[in-house]
Amino acid sequence: xxxxxxxxxxxxHDKITEGNILINGNIIEDITNEDVxxxxxxxxxxxxxxxxxxxxxxxxxxxxFEYKEDITSAGQxxxxxxxxxxxxxxxxxxxxxxxxxxxxxINKSKKDGLFDALPYGAVTKGLKGEELTExxxxxxxxxxxxxxxxxxxxxAEVMRRALEYVRYFDSFISVHxxxxxxxxxxxxxxxxxxxxxxxNGIPSESESVIIARDIMLARLTxxxxxxxxxxxxxxxxxxxxxxxxxINVTAEATPHHFTLTDENCLTYDTNYxxxxxxxxxxxxxxxxxxxxxxxxxxxxxxxxxxxxxxxxVEFGLAPVGIIGYQTAVxxxxxxxxxxxxxxxxxxxxxxxxxxxxxxxxxxxxxxxxRQADIVVxxxxxEYTYTKEINKSKSFNTPFLNKQLKxxxxxxxxxxxxxxxx
Numbered sequence: 001x002x003x004x005x006x007x008x009x010x011x012x013h014d015k016i017t018e019g020n021i022l023i024n025g026n027i028i029e030d031i032t033n034e035d036v037x038x039x040x041x042x043x044x045x046x047x048x049x050x051x052x053x054x055x056x057x058x059x060x061x062x063x064x065f066e067y068k069e070d071i072t073s074a075g076q077x078x079x080x081x082x083x084x085x086x087x088x089x090x091x092x093x094x095x096x097x098x099x100x101x102x103x104x105x106i107n108k109s110k111k112d113g114l115f116d117a118l119p120y121g122a123v124t125k126g127l128k129g130e131e132l133t134e135x136x137x138x139x140x141x142x143x144x145x146x147x148x149x150x151x152x153x154x155x156a157e158v159m160r161r162a163l164e165y166v167r168y169f170d171s172f173i174s175v176h177x178x179x180x181x182x183x184x185x186x187x188x189x190x191x192x193x194x195x196x197x198x199x200n201g202i203p204s205e206s207e208s209v210i211i212a213r214d215i216m217l218a219r220l221t222x223x224x225x226x227x228x229x230x231x232x233x234x235x236x237x238x239x240x241x242x243x244x245x246x247i248n249v250t251a252e253a254t255p256h257h258f259t260l261t262d263e264n265c266l267t268y269d270t271n272y273x274x275x276x277x278x279x280x281x282x283x284x285x286x287x288x289x290x291x292x293x294x295x296x297x298x299x300x301x302x303x304x305x306x307x308x309x310x311x312x313v314e315f316g317l318a319p320v321g322i323i324g325y326q327t328a329v330x331x332x333x334x335x336x337x338x339x340x341x342x343x344x345x346x347x348x349x350x351x352x353x354x355x356x357x358x359x360x361x362x363x364x365x366x367x368x369x370r371q372a373d374i375v376v377x378x379x380x381x382e383y384t385y386t387k388e389i390n391k392s393k394s395f396n397t398p399f400l401n402k403q404l405k406x407x408x409x410x411x412x413x414x415x416x417x418x419x420x421x
Contacts (some may be wrong), residue, residue, distance in 0.1 A: 001025070002038040003415065007045040007375070009344045010366050013352035021049065023372045026414035030368055040417075042410060044376050050347050051366050052373030053083030053412065054354035055325070056252055057149070057174065057228055057300035060086075060117060061298050063101065064093025064107075067392050072103060074325070075114035076420075077303070077391040078417040082375030082408035083327040085354075086113050090122040095144065096131045097122035098179040098258050099141040106142045113125040113181035114418050117360070123162045123173060129153045132162055139169045144358050147174035149228060152210055156181060159214060163223035172224035172250075172357070175214050178276060182206035187316050188362060189262040189277040197265060198313060204232035204283070207276050215242040215249050225254070226357065227251040229372040233286035241297040250357050251290070252298040254324060256285045264398065270311045270318035271398040289339050297353040299346075300327050305394035322397045326407075327410035331399075333379055333406035371417035379406045 005021040006013045007153060010031070021281035022030040022038070030036075055078065061069035078086050088105065090096035096105070102119045109117035123146045126130045135146065146166055152175075153159045159173075166173055183206045188194050190201025209384040211227055215238065227239060242249045261280055264272045290296035304321025311318050328350070335341045341349075355364025362371040380406045387395055411419035 003040040003042070003414070004036055004038040005049060006035070006041060006043050008049040009047065011048050012232045012365055013052045013344055017068060018176035019408060021366065021374070023412070023415045026372055028366065028368055028370050028372050031366070043374070046345060048377045048379055048411065049232050049250045050065055050082070050375050050377060051351040052375055052411070053328070053350045054083045054304070054358070054363065055083045055086040055301050055328070056298050056354045056357065058086050058088055058325070059091070059302035059305065059321070060088040060105070061305055062092065062337050064106065068307055071117055073391065073393045075109060075112050077325040078115050079411040079413065080391045082377060082406065082411055083325055084373040084413045085118060085288055085360070086115060086116045086413065087120060087144050087358070088148040090120050091127060091148055091370065095122050095127055096120065096143070097125050100139045100353045101142050101265065102138055111295070113413070113416070115413055118142070119175060120145050120147040120149070122146070123148045123153060124158065126322070127151050129155055129158060130160070132165060134227055135165050135169060135171070138172060143406050145172045145174055145226070147228070149174060149176040152180055154406070156213060156217065159336050160217050160221060163217055163221040165223065167221060168222040172226050172265065172369055174226045174228050175210065176228055177207045177214070179206045179208035179210050182209070188265050188272065189279050191262060193262040193265060202277050204234055204279060208238055210233040212238050214237070215247055219245070219247045219344050219382070222248070224248045226331050229254050229257060229276060229288070229300070230296060231283060231286060233283050236286040236290040236295055240290070243295060244251055250297045251295065252288070252300040253287045253296050254300055254302045255328050258284050258335065259331050260398070268315050270313065270315055271322055273315060274322070275320035275321050288335065291341060291345060291349060297349070297357065299332060299349040301325055306396045307394055310398070311396050321394065323392045323394055325392065326398050327385065327397060327404070329377060329408055330404040330406045345382065347391070365384045372412055374412040375408050376410040377406060378409045381405070381407060383407065400412070
């Protein structure tokens with residue numbers, strides 16, 4: 001079956017072009033200025049057409065926490081946000097520290113056919129930070145990398161050996177960078193707002209000291225390290241130093257960390273409780289500059305579903321994180337409208353660069369012969385993000401019932417239309 005996307009404004013990481021995209025099966029057969037007879041035609045006039053978005057950091061909750069999210073509902077939310085590939089963290093129950101759990105996630109997403117769910121394997125058994133998992137077995141069963149996300153590997157020797165091990169498989173470790181000793185019993189960013197709120201604070205150094213340690217360990221082991229959800233100016237500076245030194249380090253930041261600040265926590269709304277916590281305006285500026293100069297490689301959502309009753313508690317008792325699959329596009333477009341990012345930045349940060357980190361050479365670019373994972377975005381549509389629009393099982397987001405601008409209107413996975421707004 002052939003499909004034609006007409007009048008496209010095609011956005012790749014390096015340029016914007018115009019033309020028609022001809023899809024044959026699951027492959028982009030051609031990019032042409034001619035009208036071609038096909039079974040299906042979609043007019044994309046006035047819309048931006050990007051490679052399917054790749055979310056390099058999210059939580060799908062299955063197995064073990066299906067009341068929050070499962071692979072199917074995660075897929076429905078992801079494609080509604082233009083995401084055709086998403087990497088899920090290992091903090092499930094049971095933990096993704098063995099091959100059968102990894103294979104289960106991959107196979108279920110393939111059966112659904114909505115998107116590709118790529119699991120991270122745990123670095124350590126049970127996420128305990130002590131004994132390394134059977135990484136070779138996990139690699140053979142399809143994990144995209146390794147992470148103990150949700151927990152920091154505090155033992156530097158364990159982290160060193162893990163980096164040596166993943167180098168053998170040409171893989172990488174995604175680092176959850178929070179020094180638990182510095183974090184202590186903190187609930188939000190340490191500063192003026194935490195003092196006003198009367199809440200224990202978490203200094204930004206709790207993040208940057210672990211990042212500095214793990215970049216140095218990556219240099220020692222000549223291995224690859226990826227820094228998750230960067231939130232502070234100091235962290236951006238350290239990552240920039242590491243890249244300038246030729247160390248194999250990549251990094252990501254989330255829309256909530258380049259959109260919101262700790263001042264949002266003045267309301268005590270637990271949907272503003274994150275890990276790492278929301279920081280200050282200067283940190284947002286540093287992240288945005290990091291995107292522009294290549295210090296930070298990716299935008300990730302850190303999609304973290306929780307049920308309402310889990311969040312409807314005191315700030316200190318609430319779990320951290322928010323859902324993010326469907327808000328990444330409008331929050332990024334907001335920065336494009338403000339002149340802080342460009343459309344090519346968007347394609348680079350949420351498609352091209354993630355595809356390179358994951359070594360998915362058939363993804364990340366709209367070009368002849370590539371896999372037909374494509375998202376069509378209406379950058380001008382304004383809407384209220386309601387529970388009806390939300391496709392996740394959970395609703396924990398400060399953007400619920402807020403006015404947003406821009407969304408995915410068509411999402412194609414392997415050449416098949418899997419979502420239409």
